[in-house]
Amino acid sequence: MPTKKANPAAEVGTVAKAAVAQPTLTSLRGVADWQEAAAWLRARGIEDIECITPDLAGVPRGKMMPSSKFTSNTSLALPSALYRHTISGEYPEETANFRYEPRDSDLKLTPDLSTLSVVPWETDPTAQVICDIVNTEGSAVSYTPRNVLKNVVRLYTERGWKPVVAPEIEFYLVAKNDDPDYPLHPPKGRSGRSILGGQGYSIAGINEFDELIDDIYHFSEKQGLEIDTLIHEEGPAQLEINLRHGDPIELADQVFMFKRTIREAAMKHGIYATFMAKPMQGQAGSAMHIHQSVVDIDSGRNIFSNKDGSPSKEFFQFIGGMQTYIPKALVMMAPYVNSYRRLTPDMAAPVNTAWGYDNRTTAFRVPVSDPVARRVENRLPSSDSNPYLALAASLGCGLLGIMNKIDPTPPTDESANEGAIDLPRDLLSAVSLLEEEPALAEVFSKEFIGIYAGVKRGEFETFMQVISPWEREFLLLNV
Structure with a gap:
């Protein structure tokens, strides 16, 4: 899949002089590089970009920004704790295999330009792109869902x-x-x-x-x-x-x-x-x-x-x-x-x-x-x-x-x-x-299994705090 080049800002400045192939501008999904991305966004009058990535539950997480910022050398980051909370937004207790990153340091969003598309239900011209997650050194983070699948492939x-x-x-x-x-x-x-x-x-x-x-x-x-x-x-x-x-x-x-x-x-x-x-x-x-x-x-x-x-x-x-x-x-x-x-x-x-x-x-x-x-x-x-x-x-x-x-x-x-x-x-x-x-x-990966298991145990403990209608119906007056 396409990867982000070292200096997209330098490329964007040359777009006005470059002839971009018509198929790029008419593509409904995906472009090859940052130069094509800038032309694709401009051709559609895109104002905002949603940079999204799936968390452990598959919920879209990320950041929105103006399209001009997206095509500049802007660095996008999310906290590592994002991959350690439950579906209800709570943070489980640490165990031997489930640990929080001590500094809750940044994870970087790396846009996969092959996924660039419009957001058709938005009233303002908006686009979206799915991002991979890397650490501050640029290495893939093994426990994020897209990287788990990439490793299997x-x-x-x-x-x-x-x-x-x-x-x-x-x-x-x-x-x-x-x-x-x-x-x-x-x-x-x-x-x-x-x-x-x-x-x-x-x-x-x-x-x-x-x-x-x-x-x-x-x-x-x-x-x-x-x-x-x-x-x-x-x-x-x-x-x-x-x-x-x-x-x-x-x-x-x-x-x-x-x-x-x-x-x-x-x-x-x-x-x-x-x-x-x-x-x-x-x-x-x-x-x-x-x-x-x-x-x-x-x-x-x-x-x-x-x-x-x-x-x-x-x-x-x-x-x-x-x-x-x-x-x-x-x-x-x-x-x-x-x-x-x-x-x-x-x-x-x-x-x-x-x-x-x-x-x-x-x-x-x-x-x-x-x-x-x-x-x-x-x-x-x-x-x-x-x-x-x-x-x-x-x-x-x-x-x-x-x-x-x-x-x-x-x-x-x-x-x-x-x-x-x-x-x-x-x-x-x-x-x-x-x-x-x-x-x-x-x-x-051991890291993924430790984090995933810790989150799932946390969700079970949250569920156990809820008293169900079955319990009220059959236990209230019978036990």
């Missing part, structure tokens, strides 16, 4: 391979709710009535929110984001967006931006879009399924298929690696207490590590395809997960299977989500499994 590159992914993101539209003590419920559609469940693949269900969906498409097009398909899922006002396959970092960037885009489009129409894994009791949860394959960089061949079209040993070992390691990395795909409410029997979600051919009840499904498109779908991640970390966990566990030559169990033709449960059932159990597996520390 690097492990593939060192072997001459390139992973390819295609995420599918489910989410709910819900009526505005300003009191968290009250349950969520579906919004009213254009018919004036709240949509009911059981609307899987319903075109009428999509049409209930056609103006909102038009805005999602419009906002996405303006940002250069590509939607493959959009469907209505089983839950009431539950939708799913499928993205085209491609590079893991680019696709994680797109999911990161799509979540923001969908929320903004929903707010424009007076409703909420939520990516909670289980927002409504008794309804299906929301997943982020990940389709994965691996290609040889030199030949472009899918390494999951042999030359005769049969499945390769790497294909089976990739599945074996996911079966072995994903239960221990599940907290990177199911990061909150609420996430584990989705992974329950009889709710159309996986509960174990079974795999099978075209079997949607398994954790790891192999879709029907030609050998060139052979892939494995990981159906465990929930839509509340940070896309960078979920992709890193899935690809990292599959790679460990190939590296360690792990064979999978036999595939199943049965309904796998009605059988034995062999996944962690709660957040604390999942955190402990992540900490205890040395192979994961080698792939994701």
Whole structure:
């Protein structure tokens, strides 16, 4: 990806004399260098730039500045504590493996100009760019989500391979709710009535929110984001967006931006879009399924298929690696207490590590395809997960299977989500499994695991301070 040059200010001064290619000015997403960035911003009359980066939760953090400052030699910094607070904004106590940086020193934002795009919902001309995080010496910070994923991709590159992914993101539209003590419920559609469940693949269900969906498409097009398909899922006002396959970092960037885009489009129409894994009791949860394959960089061949079209040993070992390691990395795909409410029997979600051919009840499904498109779908991640970390966990566990030559169990033709449960059932159990597996520390770094586990334990302690309606209903007068 493009990197920032040493002195962008010197380049900007020459833009007026340089002829910039027309494709740069018409590009919806991304430029090659700072000279092109200045011309791109000027052509659109951009006034402000949002320099953003995902925190551990996948929440956009960063700074806004005038575009003139962006193209000068301005240094952007964030405090290191930003990556050590919980989703509720609290800072956990230190432990042996979870430590704060003693000085809370700066981390630097380095814009990735290939992600530059407009912010279509802003009234003033505004652009956005995703940034990488480096320390004051310019080295990548290992525990930041984008760098965690980049490191996993690097492990593939060192072997001459390139992973390819295609995420599918489910989410709910819900009526505005300003009191968290009250349950969520579906919004009213254009018919004036709240949509009911059981609307899987319903075109009428999509049409209930056609103006909102038009805005999602419009906002996405303006940002250069590509939607493959959009469907209505089983839950009431539950939708799913499928993205085209491609590079893991680019696709994680797109999911990161799509979540923001969908929320903004929903707010424009007076409703909420939520990516909670289980927002409504008794309804299906929301997943982020990940389709994965691996290609040889030199030949472009899918390494999951042999030359005769049969499945390769790497294909089976990739599945074996996911079966072995994903239960221990599940907290990177199911990061909150609420996430584990989705992974329950009889709710159309996986509960174990079974795999099978075209079997949607398994954790790891192999879709029907030609050998060139052979892939494995990981159906465990929930839509509340940070896309960078979920992709890193899935690809990292599959790679460990190939590296360690792990064979999978036999595939199943049965309904796998009605059988034995062999996944962690709660957040604390999942955190402990992540900490205890040395192979994961080698792939994701000890520093990341220590910080991530510390934050997740802090979130669990915060959750435990809340008394639920279930406790008041069944314990108040009975115990």
